[in-house]
Structures are given as structure tokens and as C-alpha cells.
Amino acid sequence: MIVQVVVDVPTGGTDRLFDYKVPVHLLPMIEIGMRVIVPFGPRKVQGFVISTSEETELENVKEVEEILDVTPVLTNELLQLGEWLTNSAICFKITAYQAMLPAALRAKYKKEIKLVDQNRILEIPEELRVWFEHRDVVDWEEFKLNHINLMPLIKRAISMGVLEAVYVVKDKVTHKKVKVVEPLCREDLSIQLMQLGNRAAKQKEVIEYFIKFPTAVPITELIEQAETTRGTIKALIEKNVLVEKEIEVSRDPYANRSFKRTNPLPLTRNQKKVIEPIYHMIENKKHETFLIHGVTGSGKTEIYLQSISKVIGQEKEAIVLVPEISLTPQMVQRFKERFGSLVAVLHSGLSVGEKYDEWRKIHNGSVKVVVGARSAVFAPFKNIGIIIIDEEHEATYKQEENPRYHARDVAIQRASYYKCPLILGSATPSLETYARAKKGVYKLLSMLERVNDVTLPTVEIVDMREELKSGNRSMFSKQLFDKLTDRLSRGEQSVLFLNRRGYSTFVMCRDCGYVAECPHCDISLTYHQTSRLLKCHYCGHQENMPKTCSSCNSEHIRFFGSGTQKVEEEITKVLPGARVIRMDVDTTRKKGAHEKLLTAFDQGKADILLGTQMIAKGLDFPNITLVGVLAADSMLHLPDFRASERTFQLLTQVSGRAGRHKLPGEVVIQTYTPExxxxxxxxxxxxxxxxxxxxxxxxxxxxxxxxxxxxxQVSHPEIMKVIEVTEKIGSFLRRSLSDKAIVLGPVASPIARIKDRYRYQCMIKYKNEPTLLAVLKEINENYKREIQQGVLQVSIDMNPYVLM
Ligand SMILES: Nc1ncnc2c1ncn2[C@@H]1O[C@H](COP(=O)(O)OP(=O)(O)OP(=O)(O)O)[C@@H](O)[C@H]1O
Ligand SMILES: [Zn+2]
Ligand SMILES: [Zn+2]
Incomplete structure (x- = not known):
């Protein structure tokens, strides 16, 4: 048998299927969708079996070396989806398939340089020889890191045949194991108890424990439960009363948590109206994309939950996407409370191993619901009954690296394959989605009131220019300050929101206006108070806070802007009694920190929750009656045509945190552009x-x-080269596309240099260009050689969401 394999060598020339023969001993095992190891040139690489055939036209077909999976990791549906992804996102096949799998299943290679024969060591150039004096194999990374100048010598030695480059494929999968002990023979326990006599009281206690609970137990647990020691257990193992063994367990990040079961709430009239058509599609096994436009607190989540119940009742599965969910533990909780252990959770806060274990539960069908961030859209369910995308307008649903896919587009593909509904939900749908709903491409379902007659909060907009004029130089307007004081006296809670983007602390000279910039990127450096360092957020460059201005030598160099830390300091100054919980990247870095802070706030351990984007959505706390937005326009002036849309969405989301239950809510938005x-x-x-x-x-x-x-977008270390290539691409595009397409540029990208690479771009605006994909592929093809050499980069982003 012959198999066609996509190999893990992401370059233009290898982006096709390769034929391999299946050796007889692998014949009974091999299946489409499995990972294999195959020889490729001088090395061994991982690949996916895409199809099979009886024969091949090629001669000298090599053999599959090894099969990595017991069952296929990619279903037929996912294989097809990968094909679609390759085409629509213009990426390599291997990149598309790898994006669908957890990191643990992606191949890891180690390149080693091996001395072919110790007796020939003298043939190696002298500078290289020391490396091989006491060993035969040197890790390539050792050379690469510090001795890049040795490369030509290594190359020569390889061509002479004294050294050899070897690729070792490492499967990263690890199954977590724990050590357990159990009685060697349960029936003998009482006899053994008697035989022990009076000296071994401690060992007796352990045997008594096993008479009561005769099953395997992790050692640590046994020590706790039977109040015993490692030594005692060891003694019993030596006497062959107990045996020790390792068993495989699955890492469950939520294992130590108990979730109260909740029952479906009786739906409101509005909710009923919305859920009817969804039920209808589920019952009739039809595909349709719904947009639920529901204001904050209108009860969208309850609709998701009850639709999923219906799907589970049909023995089908559900995928729920939420924006980066480690950020909304409350959301996970609502699903776990309703569906218990049928829920898997996938988000970036999990370790590689934990993610793999959650993935396995989906793959082997032991869960029915996955709640996860963007990549969970590839969850390997085999019988999907519904896909839900909450906060569908969020930019994080677009992946900003290859494959540059949008989760919404992938979801549409999968939902139509499985003939099931796709639900997009938002209080502020993206313009694209709402426009499609208005045109009837998606079915629009609206919920414009909150549940149970709760009113939307009143919103007051404060013009900060006026505040300044009237002599208020603090970061709190009089209105916001008064309302905060009022909440403190009433024992109600407030949320203060600070937009992180475009609002970090930068360092500026008060005399000449010089702003400290990264030497490698055209972007200002950010001051970090805890480390007292200036850092670049794009390349990681860091330096000490300067004492004098490097432009005019003035000592009046200060950091400006207002990070959350600064706001916190200000609060302690002006509202000394207030207890504040600050939530930003710094305070939530530790695993579980996010949840701990929110729980503390929920339990009333703080008066004010101060934070960035991560507190804007999903929070549902009854005692929050005030939301303050400190600088509403920080996002408005970014060079992005979606700036206004993002501002409106974010402000609406944060406002929606106030007054969601019995107490009415108020919102104060501070801005310099109230109009x-x-x-x-x-x-x-x-x-x-x-x-x-x-x-x-x-x-x-x-x-x-x-x-x-x-x-x-084109990038290269030399600016002339960048401009030249971008110009060529621009005129090629103008030549090749219809005259209805608008080609703009070349122009420098909004951030014109990152990591010492200059960046230029062309923008294509078009309505209907059937040849566009082919034209873009031709560009890739044209610069293939230069791109492979690694200096020139050409990136193609269809429907970009982050412009920079
Ligand atoms: N049918 C119902 N009966 C009683 N309470 C309900 C009902 N549906 C929802 N709720 C409650 O109303 C509140 C808001 O609902 P939910 O969080 O589902 O709204 P949402 O639209 O998802 O909100 P947001 O988009 O702002 O996060 C929650 O506390 C929820 O428990
Ligand atoms: Zn930088
Ligand atoms: Zn200066």
C-alpha cells in the first residue's frame, strides 16, 4: 500500500503530498489522519497521512518509518477543513493541519551533529575538533547559540563525510502518571493483619485502612487518609502485602473545584422568542447562522446553555468559543455548573500537558461540550450539534499568524458540514456581521432589554478639558470622585476601567519633548515600575531608566501616562479608606491569580476593582453599581479604520458591568472628545x-x-530592498487585478520597523476579485527563493484585524 503524506517542512517546494510505501508490519495499523514519521532527504520528519492508494508512479519510494498514533488525530472532516484553510488563508498544508492540534502533538525536532568515526577526528578542521574530543554527538543548538561562525566549517566537514547531521524526532506527548499502592491480595489482608503481631502497630493501621477501602490509592493520599508515613508503606511493600504501580491519570485543571449543579432557568418571553428558531434548526438538523444581538445582561448565556442541553439530548456535541477564557473564569463556571464533567476547557492559561489532556477528552468522546478560546474551533468532535461564538466582535477570533484564519469562518465551514446551527452572540456585533444579518445572510435575533426588567445603567460623559479648565488636575473628574465616595459610604462596589492600549507609561523629556524609543523598533518604550526598566513590547529590548535626556542632556526626563499602578496610587491618596483590587497583566501572571482576585471581589473583600481590558466583559456581580472609565479616547486615535468601532464596543461592554441585578447602575465616562x-x-x-x-x-x-x-506586507533589514519589492508587488497587483480593485501603497506600515526590520505594505480594497487568490499565490511563488533564505518576508493577510 502507498500513502500520501504531508510532511512537516513548511516551505513552498514541499507543500504537496509525498508518496510513501507502507511496510508490511505497519499495514494493519495505518489509517488516514494519523501522524507518521517518514524519511525526507537526509532527515526524518513528522507528517500526516492524507490518503492512500494501491500504486505509485514514482520509483524508489521510501518507506514509512513509524506510526505515532493509535487512532487518527484528524478526522475526514478535519482533513477537508485543512484543505479549505490552506486555500482561503494562503498557508502551507502542514501549517493548517498543525493548527488544529494541541501543541503536544506537534513534532519537535532535535538536530544533532554526529562524528561519523572517532578514528577520523583529525580530518575535522582544528577549531571544530575540540567539540568532539570526548563525545560523538553535539547538539546543534549549542553551535547555533554561540558559535555561528563555525557553520561554514561544519558544512565542509559534512560534505567531507566526517560529520553528519542527524535529525531526531521527539514526540512531545506525555501522559501524566501517579504512583499508587494497592493490596497485593485483598483476601489475605485479614490473615496478614493477624500475622503482624503487636510490634507493627503502624503497619496494622494501614492494613486496616485497606480492609475498609480495598482499592488503589495514590501514595500521598494514603499518607493523609491513613495518617501514616512513607516508611510504613515501604515496609509493607517489602513484605509483599502492598504493591506499588504507576497509573495514567488525566490532568484536570479544575479537579479541586466543586461546582454546584444549576438547573435551567424558566426563560423570559424574550428569551423564548429567540430560542425557538434555534431549537427548530437543531430538531430539523439544518445549518443556519444566527446572530443574537442582545444587550449586556439580556440573558444570552442562558440561551447558549439551554440550546446546548437540547444538543446533548440528541447525543451530539457543542463547541463554545469565548474570547481568551482564562480571562473569564465566571463563564467557565456557568458551563461547569450546568454540565459538570461533560465540559472540557481549552485556553492559553493551561500547560501543554493540561491542554493535551483536555483535547484527549474531546477526541475520545468522554466530554460533550468544549468551552475555549479561538483554536477550540478545531475541537475534534465527530458529531457537532451546535457551535456558539460569544462576543463575536472580538478581534482575538482572528489569528494573527499563519494560518491567518478567523474562527467565525472556520465555524461556518464546520457547522454547514454537520448541518447544525452556528450562533454568534454580542451586545455590539461587528459591523460585518450585523450588515450580513441585515441582508439576511445570517438570521438576526434581537434581545434589546435586560432580563427581568432590570434597566440599563445611566451613562454620564465627562469632558476632561473642562475639568482641567476648572483647575482639577487629578485623574478623577469631580463627578467620578463624588460617585466613588458615595459607593464607599453605601458599601456598594465600583469598577474602574483603564484601557491599556495606547495608554501605557512612556518616558518624555519635559524640556525638549524627546520620547525614549526602542533602538530596534519604531515604537516608544514602556516604563515598568516594578523593575524600573524601560521595555519594548514588540521585541523585548530593555534598558535602564535614563537619568538625563539623550537628546538635550536635561535632567527633566520623566515617565508619563497613567498605568494601572499609578491609578492605584492615586486612589490610595484621594480615597484612603478604599480597598482596591488591581487586575492587569502584572497581577494576574501567576496561574489562578485571575480567579482568586475575582472571587475576593465577589466576596466583598474590596470596594473597587481596577483593571484593563480583562475586566471589560463577562463579569456578573450583583453589587457593582458604578463603572468609571478613565480615558475613553485612548483607543480612538489608533491608526486603524476600526478604531471607532472598537471604542464603542469596549465602552458598551464595560458599562454593561453596572447594575445587572437589583441595584441600579451608573456609568461615568471621562474623555477629551465627548462629541x-x-x-x-x-x-x-x-x-x-x-x-x-x-x-x-x-x-x-x-x-x-x-x-x-x-x-x-514586506519586511527586510534594508529599507531600499523593502521599498523596491513592495513597489514591484504594488504594480503587479495593479496589473493583475480588475480595474474595480483599489490598490494603495506602497506605504510604510503603521509601525515602520520592528526588530530592525523595515516594514512596507500595499493594501487592496475589493468587492469581487475571483483571481485574487491566484494572484496572491503568484506573489508568494515569485519571492519563494528569497523568502526561504530567510531574509525577506512577505506576509499576506486577508481581512486583517490588527493593523500595525
Ligand atoms: N430566564 C432567566 N430568569 C432569571 N434570571 C436570568 C434568566 N436569564 C438570565 N438570567 C440572569 O440574568 C443575568 C444576565 O444574564 P446573562 O449573563 O446570561 O446575560 P448576557 O446577555 O450573557 O450578558 P453579557 O453579554 O453582559 O455578559 C445573569 O445573572 C443570569 O443568571
Ligand atoms: Zn523593540
Ligand atoms: Zn531633552
Whole structure:
């Protein structure tokens, strides 16, 4: 038998199927969708079996070396999906398939340089020889890290045949094991107890424990339960009363938590209206994409939960995507409380091993629901009954590296394959989605009121320019300060929101205006108070805080801006009695920290929750009656056509945290541009007005949803080269596309240099260009050689979500 394999060598020339023969001893095992190890040139690489055939036209076909899986890791459906992904995201096949699997299943290679024969060591160039004097094999990384200059010598020695490059494939999969003990023979326990006599009282206690609980138990647990010691257990093992063995367990990040079971709530009239058509599709096994436009607190999550129940009742599975969910433990909890151990959770806060174990539960069918971030859209279920994307407008659903896919598009593919509904939910849908719903491509379901007549919070917008004029230099307006004081006296809770993006602390000279920038990237450095260092967020460069200005030597160099730390200090100054919980990247770095802080806040251990993006959504605490936004416009001026949309969405989300239950809520938004529609319309909770307004702007500027856009970005260490290539690409695009397509550029990218590489780009705006994919592939093909040499980079992003 012959198999066709996609190999793990992501370059243009190898992005096709290769034939391999299956040796007889592997014939009974091999299946489509399995990972294999195959020889490829001088090395061994991992690959996926895509198809099989009886014969091959090629001569000298090599043999499959090894099979890595017992059951296929990719189903037929996922194999097809990979094909679609390769095409629509313009990426290599191997990249598409690897994106679908947990990191633990991706191959890891170790390259080693091996001395072929110790007797020939003198043939090696002298500088190299010391490396092999006491060993035959040297890890390639050792050379690469510190001795890049040895490369030519190594190459020569390899061509002379004294050294050899060997690739070792390592399967990263590890199954967690624990040591347990159990009685060697249960029936004998009482006899053994008697035989022990009076001296071994401690050992007797352990035997008595096993008479009561005769099953295997982890050693640590036994020590605790039987109040015994390791020594006692060891003695019993030596006497052959107990045996020790290792068993495989699955790592469960939520193992030590108990979840109260909740029952479905009786739905409100509004919720019933919305869930009917979804039920209908589930019952009739039909595909449809729904958009639930539901204001904050309208009860969308309850609809998700009850739709999933219905699907589970049909013996089918559900995928729920939420934006980076380690950030919303409350959300996970709501699913675990309803479906218990039928829920797997996948998010970036888990270790590689934990992620793999969650993935296995999905793969072997022991869970029915997965709640996860973007990549959970590839969950290897085999009978999907519903896919839900909560907060569908979030930019994190677009992957910003290869394969550059949008989870929504992948979800549509999968839902139509399984003939099941896809639900997009949001209080502030993306313009693209809402426009499609209006056109009838998606079915629109609206819930414009909160559950149980709870009213939306009142929103007050404060003009900070006026505050300054009236002499208030603090970061809190009078209105916000008064309301915070009021909540403190009433024992109610407040949320203070600070937008991290575009609002970090930078260092500026007060005399000449010089701003400290990264020497490798065109971006200002950020001051970190805890380490007192200046750091670049793009390349990791760091330096000490300067004492004098490097431009004019003035000593008046200070850090500006207002990070969360600074806000916290200010609160302690002006509201000394307030207890504050600060939530930002610094305070939530430790595993579980996020959840701990939120639990503390929920238990009333703080008056104010101060934080960045991570507190904007998902929180549902009854005692929050005030939300303050410190600088609403920090995001508005980013060079991105979605800046207004993002501002409106974020402000609406944070506002939605206030007054969700019995107590009414208030919101204070501080801004320097109160007249801007994306801020003003938050006050009126008027998504539809915002939609119309923003659509007219997009129409005027030929942006999505009226036009699609694609960005071709070129980067290279030499600026002349970048400009030259980008210009060529620009004119090639103009030549090749229809005259209805608009090609802009070349222009420097918004961040014109990152890690010493200059960045230029062309933007294509188009409505209907059937040849576009082919044209873009041709660009890739043209620069293939230079790209493979690793200096030039050409990245193609269709429907970009982060412009930089
Ligand atoms: N049918 C119902 N009966 C009683 N309470 C309900 C019902 N549906 C939802 N709730 C409660 O109303 C509150 C808001 O609901 P939920 O969190 O589902 O809204 P949401 O639309 O998902 O909110 P957001 O988008 O702001 O996170 C929750 O506390 C929830 O328990
Ligand atoms: Zn940098
Ligand atoms: Zn200066």
C-alpha cells in the first residue's frame, strides 16, 4: 500500500503530498489522519497521512518509518477543513493541519551533529575538533547559540563525510502518571493483619485502612487518609502485602473545584422568542447562522446553555468559543455548573500537558461540550450539534499568524458540514456581521432589554478639558470622585476601567519633548515600575531608566501616562479608606491569580476593582453599581479604520458591568472628545444608531463591510530592498487585478520597523476579485527563493484585524 503524506517542512517546494510505501508490519495499523514519521532527504520528519492508494508512479519510494498514533488525530472532516484553510488563508498544508492540534502533538525536532568515526577526528578542521574530543554527538543548538561562525566549517566537514547531521524526532506527548499502592491480595489482608503481631502497630493501621477501602490509592493520599508515613508503606511493600504501580491519570485543571449543579432557568418571553428558531434548526438538523444581538445582561448565556442541553439530548456535541477564557473564569463556571464533567476547557492559561489532556477528552468522546478560546474551533468532535461564538466582535477570533484564519469562518465551514446551527452572540456585533444579518445572510435575533426588567445603567460623559479648565488636575473628574465616595459610604462596589492600549507609561523629556524609543523598533518604550526598566513590547529590548535626556542632556526626563499602578496610587491618596483590587497583566501572571482576585471581589473583600481590558466583559456581580472609565479616547486615535468601532464596543461592554441585578447602575465616562459619536452613542445605548453612522463612514472610505481588504506586507533589514519589492508587488497587483480593485501603497506600515526590520505594505480594497487568490499565490511563488533564505518576508493577510 502507498500513502500520501504531508510532511512537516513548511516551505513552498514541499507543500504537496509525498508518496510513501507502507511496510508490511505497519499495514494493519495505518489509517488516514494519523501522524507518521517518514524519511525526507537526509532527515526524518513528522507528517500526516492524507490518503492512500494501491500504486505509485514514482520509483524508489521510501518507506514509512513509524506510526505515532493509535487512532487518527484528524478526522475526514478535519482533513477537508485543512484543505479549505490552506486555500482561503494562503498557508502551507502542514501549517493548517498543525493548527488544529494541541501543541503536544506537534513534532519537535532535535538536530544533532554526529562524528561519523572517532578514528577520523583529525580530518575535522582544528577549531571544530575540540567539540568532539570526548563525545560523538553535539547538539546543534549549542553551535547555533554561540558559535555561528563555525557553520561554514561544519558544512565542509559534512560534505567531507566526517560529520553528519542527524535529525531526531521527539514526540512531545506525555501522559501524566501517579504512583499508587494497592493490596497485593485483598483476601489475605485479614490473615496478614493477624500475622503482624503487636510490634507493627503502624503497619496494622494501614492494613486496616485497606480492609475498609480495598482499592488503589495514590501514595500521598494514603499518607493523609491513613495518617501514616512513607516508611510504613515501604515496609509493607517489602513484605509483599502492598504493591506499588504507576497509573495514567488525566490532568484536570479544575479537579479541586466543586461546582454546584444549576438547573435551567424558566426563560423570559424574550428569551423564548429567540430560542425557538434555534431549537427548530437543531430538531430539523439544518445549518443556519444566527446572530443574537442582545444587550449586556439580556440573558444570552442562558440561551447558549439551554440550546446546548437540547444538543446533548440528541447525543451530539457543542463547541463554545469565548474570547481568551482564562480571562473569564465566571463563564467557565456557568458551563461547569450546568454540565459538570461533560465540559472540557481549552485556553492559553493551561500547560501543554493540561491542554493535551483536555483535547484527549474531546477526541475520545468522554466530554460533550468544549468551552475555549479561538483554536477550540478545531475541537475534534465527530458529531457537532451546535457551535456558539460569544462576543463575536472580538478581534482575538482572528489569528494573527499563519494560518491567518478567523474562527467565525472556520465555524461556518464546520457547522454547514454537520448541518447544525452556528450562533454568534454580542451586545455590539461587528459591523460585518450585523450588515450580513441585515441582508439576511445570517438570521438576526434581537434581545434589546435586560432580563427581568432590570434597566440599563445611566451613562454620564465627562469632558476632561473642562475639568482641567476648572483647575482639577487629578485623574478623577469631580463627578467620578463624588460617585466613588458615595459607593464607599453605601458599601456598594465600583469598577474602574483603564484601557491599556495606547495608554501605557512612556518616558518624555519635559524640556525638549524627546520620547525614549526602542533602538530596534519604531515604537516608544514602556516604563515598568516594578523593575524600573524601560521595555519594548514588540521585541523585548530593555534598558535602564535614563537619568538625563539623550537628546538635550536635561535632567527633566520623566515617565508619563497613567498605568494601572499609578491609578492605584492615586486612589490610595484621594480615597484612603478604599480597598482596591488591581487586575492587569502584572497581577494576574501567576496561574489562578485571575480567579482568586475575582472571587475576593465577589466576596466583598474590596470596594473597587481596577483593571484593563480583562475586566471589560463577562463579569456578573450583583453589587457593582458604578463603572468609571478613565480615558475613553485612548483607543480612538489608533491608526486603524476600526478604531471607532472598537471604542464603542469596549465602552458598551464595560458599562454593561453596572447594575445587572437589583441595584441600579451608573456609568461615568471621562474623555477629551465627548462629541465623538462612538462615545456619545454609548450614553444612549444605541447600537443601531452607531451602526448606521459608522456604516456611512466606511462607505465613504471604501472600507469593510463595503469592501474587503487584504494587506501584503514586506519586511527586510534594508529599507531600499523593502521599498523596491513592495513597489514591484504594488504594480503587479495593479496589473493583475480588475480595474474595480483599489490598490494603495506602497506605504510604510503603521509601525515602520520592528526588530530592525523595515516594514512596507500595499493594501487592496475589493468587492469581487475571483483571481485574487491566484494572484496572491503568484506573489508568494515569485519571492519563494528569497523568502526561504530567510531574509525577506512577505506576509499576506486577508481581512486583517490588527493593523500595525
Ligand atoms: N430566564 C432567566 N430568569 C432569571 N434570571 C436570568 C434568566 N436569564 C438570565 N438570567 C440572569 O440574568 C443575568 C444576565 O444574564 P446573562 O449573563 O446570561 O446575560 P448576557 O446577555 O450573557 O450578558 P453579557 O453579554 O453582559 O455578559 C445573569 O445573572 C443570569 O443568571
Ligand atoms: Zn523593540
Ligand atoms: Zn531633552
Amino acid at each position: 465623538h459619536y462612538s462615545i456619545d452613542l454609548v450614553r444612549q445605548h444605541d447600537y443601531l444608531a452607531f451602526f448606521e453612522r459608522e456604516m456611512s463612514v466606511r462607505k465613504l472610505q471604501n472600507y469593510p463591510p463595503y469592501y474587503f481588504i487584504t494587506i501584503v
